[in-house]
Amino acid sequence: MAQEPHLLVELDQYLKAGVHIGTKFRTKYMSNFIYKIRSDGLAVLNLQKIDERIKIAALFLSHYEPSDILVIGRRENGWKAIKAFSKATGIRGVTGRYPPGLLTNSALKYFTECKIMLVTDPWPDKNAVKDAAQLGVPILAICDTNNESNYVDFVIPCNNKGKKSLGLFFYILAREYLKSRKTITNDTEFTCTIDDFTEE
Numbered sequence: 001m002a003q004e005p006h007l008l009v010e011l012d013q014y015l016k017a018g019v020h021i022g023t024k025f026r027t028k029y030m031s032n033f034i035y036k037i038r039s040d041g042l043a044v045l046n047l048q049k050i051d052e053r054i055k056i057a058a059l060f061l062s063h064y065e066p067s068d069i070l071v072i073g074r075r076e077n078g079w080k081a082i083k084a085f086s087k088a089t090g091i092r093g094v095t096g097r098y099p100p101g102l103l104t105n106s107a108l109k110y111f112t113e114c115k116i117m118l119v120t121d122p123w124p125d126k127n128a129v130k131d132a133a134q135l136g137v138p139i140l141a142i143c144d145t146n147n148e149s150n151y152v153d154f155v156i157p158c159n160n161k162g163k164k165s166l167g168l169f170f171y172i173l174a175r176e177y178l179k180s181r182k183t184i185t186n187d188t189e190f191t192c193t194i195d196d197f198t199e200e
């Protein structure tokens with residue numbers, strides 16, 4: 001398929017990674033992002049909206065220094081992608097269990113501060129979301145069709161269960177963040193590959 005001039009990657013790449021494949025569960029929060037329901041009951045997210053929202057998220061994040069941003073991902077399916085994203089951008093990532101008091105208890109050795117947070121799934125990452133909301137830290141969240149978006153300031157619709165989907169998402173976000181910050185000037189200067197972000 002020819003590349004759509006307005007898409008961040010070729011349509012085919014999005015489709016192969018399954019970024020648009022949702023779940024059989026749908027919440028009212030996500031209804032605006034659902035394109036259709038397949039015959040097997042799976043909800044399909046609108047690819048155009050996924051692409052648009054990744055663009056906006058990258059631009060928004062680019063107003064912040066890497067040290068001011070925190071990416072959270074409890075589920076193992078996003079660990080490799082988050083680690084590759086951190087390596088490419090210098091943005092801190094917390095994978096696995098969210099350490100209690102990370103943002104709220106300054107007496108802790110691992111205490112940290114951030115000005116903006118990105119979570120890979122607001123449900124397993126709910127403790128991080130609550131802490132950030134309590135502190136008034138803006139929250140961006142990758143949300144699937146079954147997610148609720150309480151406390152979330154900006155929803156990025158995307159399949160947040162699949163390793164390939166999260167790999168492609170973080171690959172694009174890293175590239176667009178670096179371009180928006182003028183760290184790189186074009187796509188060819190981005191030396192990472194999709195494989196760096198994606199589980200086999």
